[in-house]
């Protein structure tokens with residue numbers, strides 16, 4: 001009798017042990033099945049398009065900004081300050097007294113975000129390239145407004161404005177190069193933007209979604225046409 005009870009007890013203990021063990025590993029198994037929430041993945045930014053978004057945080061400010069009619073720039077004065085399309089404009093104002101540096105912060109205090117400068121009675125144009133801090137490497141001060149001697153130098157024509165759409169109302173193509181001009185809002189929005197090219201929709205952010213560069217003038221597709229092999233005919 002005692003032997004039988006002992007065997008039953010042994011099996012009961014083994015059974016309880018099995019249940020406990022199984023229950024424990026089952027619970028552990030449930031824990032392991034926990035799927036962590038995937039970390040938020042940011043899409044890779046296309047390098048050549050990155051700068052389009054650089055000033056987009058100011059898009060709504062640009063949209064709601066009243067137009068200061070008295071101090072608008074025109075394309076004429078814009079072109080006047082450039083030797084050819086894409087040339088760095090000269091610095092049309094006196095440099096800050098004793099300023100001998102290459103630029104950097106001294107220039108960015110006015111040119112990073114623009115705004116009205118009482119001293120020059122004008123809005124400071126926003127620079128499309130605040131990261132190129134050696135400003136005076138490319139921008140030289142304007143000391144003379146006329147030539148010492150007349151020259152035969154003629155400016156290459158700038159691109160046309162207002163004649164770049166395929167259909168009335170369709171988005172005009174970008175008539176200029178985009179190298180160094182990736183930061184669209186810096187020239188096309190805000191008080192310092194020449195009035196002819198000041199955009200009505202700075203809030204649309206991704207400009208190149210609708211506006212394509214007009215490369216028709218640059219690419220001569222004839223170069224790429226395969227010369228026919230007369231033997232095949």
Ligand code: HEC
Pocket residue numbers: 078081089090091092093095096099102103104106107108109110111116117119120121122123124125135136139
């Ligand atoms: C106190 C503010 C201020 C500072 C500092 C300043 N600028 Fe300007 N800058 C202006 C204003 C305002 C204009 C527009 C002048 C005009 O339209 O008559 C301007 C115009 C220019 C232009 C002509 C832009 C164009 O589209 O034609 C260039 C280039 C320029 N500045 C470069 C510089 C550089 C380089 C420095 C640093 C050495 C500098 N500026 C420092 C306010 C400033």
Ligand code: HEC
Pocket residue numbers: 085086087088089103104107108111125126127128129130131132133134135136137138139179180181186187
């Ligand atoms: C590597 C040469 C280079 C450097 C360095 C440089 N710029 Fe320019 N900048 C240019 C060129 C080229 C343009 C004309 C871009 C165009 O019209 O496509 C320009 C245009 C500008 C404009 C006029 C934008 C407009 O409305 O057309 C301003 C303002 C300006 N730069 C300010 C600055 C300031 C301020 C610095 C220093 C923080 C600086 N630049 C550094 C080459 C340079």
Ligand code: HEC
Pocket residue numbers: 052078085128158159160161162163164172173174175176178180181182183184185186187188197207208211
């Ligand atoms: C350095 C200043 C500058 C930058 C940056 C710039 N533009 Fe322009 N844009 C101009 C000027 C100036 C014109 C007038 C034509 C010319 O001179 O090339 C113009 C003309 C245009 C036009 C034609 C407008 C019309 O009515 O025909 C479009 C569209 C345009 N730009 C789109 C863009 C887009 C999109 C970007 C950004 C990828 C950009 N621009 C960046 C200065 C700039």
Ligand code: HEC
Pocket residue numbers: 168169170171172184185188197198199200201202203204205206207208209210211
């Ligand atoms: C959803 C498409 C779309 C996007 C995004 C867009 N545009 Fe336009 N854009 C248009 C259309 C359409 C027109 C023609 C408007 C008209 O003729 O009334 C236009 C016109 C223009 C013009 C000519 C002047 C004007 O305002 O009518 C310029 C300059 C311009 N866009 C620049 C830009 C810039 C800079 C950006 C980025 C901030 C941008 N666009 C984003 C569709 C777009």
